[in-house]
Amino acid sequence: MNLNYILVAICFIPLVLYLIKLRNFKLTVKKMVVIAMFSGISFILGNITFIQYPQGGGISLLPSLPILLIGLIYSPVEGMTAGLIAGVLSLFGGYIIHPIQLFLDFIIPPMILGLSGMLGAGSKKKIFFGCFIVVFLKCWVHVISGVVYFSAYAKGFNMGPWLYSIIYNFSSEGVEGLLSSIVATILPIGKIKKEANKNSQASA
Numbered sequence: 386m387n388l389n390y391i392l393v394a395i396c397f398i399p400l401v402l403y404l405i406k407l408r409n410f411k412l413t414v415k416k417m418v419v420i421a422m423f424s425g426i427s428f429i430l431g432n433i434t435f436i437q438y439p440q441g442g443g444i445s446l447l448p449s450l451p452i453l454l455i456g457l458i459y460s461p462v463e464g465m466t467a468g469l470i471a472g473v474l475s476l477f478g479g480y481i482i483h484p485i486q487l488f489l490d491f492i493i494p495p496m497i498l499g500l501s502g503m504l505g506a507g508s509k510k511k512i513f514f515g516c517f518i519v520v521f522l523k524c525w526v527h528v529i530s531g532v533v534y535f536s537a538y539a540k541g542f543n544m545g546p547w548l549y550s551i552i553y554n555f556s557s558e559g560v561e562g563l564l565s566s567i568v569a570t571i572l573p574i575g576k577i578k579k580e581a582n583k584n585s586q587a588s589a
Contacts, residue, residue, distance in 0.1 A: 396526045419455070425474070440535075444561050448561070450565040450569060452471055453501040453565055454577075456519070467499055475491050482534060486534045497522050512574055516569050520563060520566055523562060524562065
């Protein structure tokens with residue numbers, strides 16, 4: 386159990402880094418509008434579910450995609466801000482049993498998606514692997530939350546909590562995130578990024 390709580394603490398590292406970066410960061414009006422719009426779209430897509438799991442969750446209509454796009458088009462701060470807003474919106478109707486679980490399931494995972502541009506957007510390969518990495522990390526935060534707070538469900542499937550949480554989260558959040566990564570790779574991110582940043586500089 387001590388190891389689980391150490392892993393929980395590690396999950397909060399992106400949030401701490403975001404708060405540090407945010408102190409010296411300035412958002413333009415246009416960026417704020419785009420971030421708010423994409424966060425809202427993410428929330429709407431998250432409520433369009435194709436496969437619903439009995440315990441909650443499932444596969445939705447690519448809610449990760451708008452957050453991945455903000456991270457690719459702008460910087461990690463904008464991306465994580467979009468993820469934070471989308472996470473707060475997802476609290477409406479969310480299943481919360483503990484304040485820490487709230488962060489692990491609703492706040493930190495979408496913020497991690499905002500780091501999608503970590504490898505840059507200069508090639509399709511960089512875009513895909515950048516998105517794939519953050520989706521992978523996002524799923525592991527959900528896995529840790531499942532192990533710590535929802536391990537009781539594993540007994541009904543005759544599984545250990547780690548195996549159950551890995552299967553549950555990677556078959557839902559993982560599949561959706563992978564599909565979102567593929568769509569993000571197909572889109573002309575380079576052109577969108579150039580146009581968005583050019584307009585931002587002009588408005589500044």
